[in-house]
Amino acid sequence: MSDDSRPSPAPARTAAVIPAAGRGVRLGPGAPKALRTLNGTPMLIHAVRALAASRAVSLVVVVAPPDGAGEVKSLLDAHALPDRTDFVVVPGGDSRQESVRLGLDALPPEYDIVLVHDAARPLVPVDTVDGVIEAVREGAPAVVPALPLADTVKEVGPAAPGEPEPVVATPVRARLRAVQTPQGFDRATLVRAHETVTEDVTDDASMVEQLGLTVVVVPGHEEAFKVTRPLDLVLAEAVLARRRLNDGF
Numbered sequence: 001m002s003d004d005s006r007p008s009p010a011p012a013r014t015a016a017v018i019p020a021a022g023r024g025v026r027l028g029p030g031a032p033k034a035l036r037t038l039n040g041t042p043m044l045i046h047a048v049r050a051l052a053a054s055r056a057v058s059l060v061v062v063v064a065p066p067d068g069a070g071e072v073k074s075l076l077d078a079h080a081l082p083d084r085t086d087f088v089v090v091p092g093g094d095s096r097q098e099s100v101r102l103g104l105d106a107l108p109p110e111y112d113i114v115l116v117h118d119a120a121r122p123l124v125p126v127d128t129v130d131g132v133i134e135a136v137r138e139g140a141p142a143v144v145p146a147l148p149l150a151d152t153v154k155e156v157g158p159a160a161p162g163e164p165e166p167v168v169a170t171p172v173r174a175r176l177r178a179v180q181t182p183q184g185f186d187r188a189t190l191v192r193a194h195e196t197v198t199e200d201v202t203d204d205a206s207m208v209e210q211l212g213l214t215v216v217v218v219p220g221h222e223e224a225f226k227v228t229r230p231l232d233l234v235l236a237e238a239v240l241a242r243r244r245l246n247d248g249f
């Protein structure tokens, strides 16, 4: 049999896990962060739509606040979402890391590529999502979207009682990147990372780094910022208003 007559392998299928189980302490008192609204629509729905906008994403697993899975299912039912995408909701855990692991546990076997995307980054553009997927399809085991920093960063040491923190180092800014989501992974690599790394980390890619594998960077986007503090809500609603103007309605 010649090479040309062999059936081509089935294309890798892509699922997104959206951890949305955080409280949003830095945003201040109120509903869990993912359920707070931006221009009347829950942040989580914006985030789900942003990931489902990619034609490559055929499953979205939403990791809901531990006591909020029913409410999240109702929200997904009540909002218009693409028909081509399946949705699964699972309850989350005490940390982002645990919530992501619970989301991974809910993935059916046929998905080979996994995106992990913060519900708290509701406005990520589809081109950023597709850029991450493309880099994983091209063979990277782990991919992060990232931007150069505008501020100079200082490393500080512990403060003596009653004294201000001392600066101990100034990393070279040109080599630093602010990392966003979705982060994209070969599924087996991400599962192994979550099985292997037990210490607390702030993103999934750093777990893959701990396996000794290379994580690659693709361009992030300013609109993929994380809603963390109250001013970020103002910025997110301003971005939505600008998009409406640009769309001409």
Ligand SMILES: Nc1ccn([C@@H]2O[C@H](COP(=O)(O)OP(=O)(O)OP(=O)(O)O)[C@@H](O)[C@H]2O)c(=O)n1
Binding pocket: 018, 019, 020, 021, 022, 023, 024, 025, 026, 027, 033, 034, 063, 092, 093, 094, 095, 096, 097, 099, 100, 117, 118, 119, 120, 121, 226, 227, 228
């Ligand atoms: N136990 C947790 C904690 C966080 N997250 C999710 O991880 C993402 C990034 O976390 P972050 O912005 O820190 O959200 P919160 O933990 O809600 O914020 P805070 O630290 O201010 O409480 C969010 O989409 C959040 O819902 C989660 O699924 N489960």
Ligand SMILES: C[C@](O)(CO)[C@H](O)COP(=O)(O)O
Binding pocket: 096, 118, 178, 179, 180, 181, 202, 203, 204, 226
């Ligand atoms: C994953 C992340 O969004 C990458 O920047 C970030 O590390 C999440 O941090 P948080 O403290 O859980 O918001």
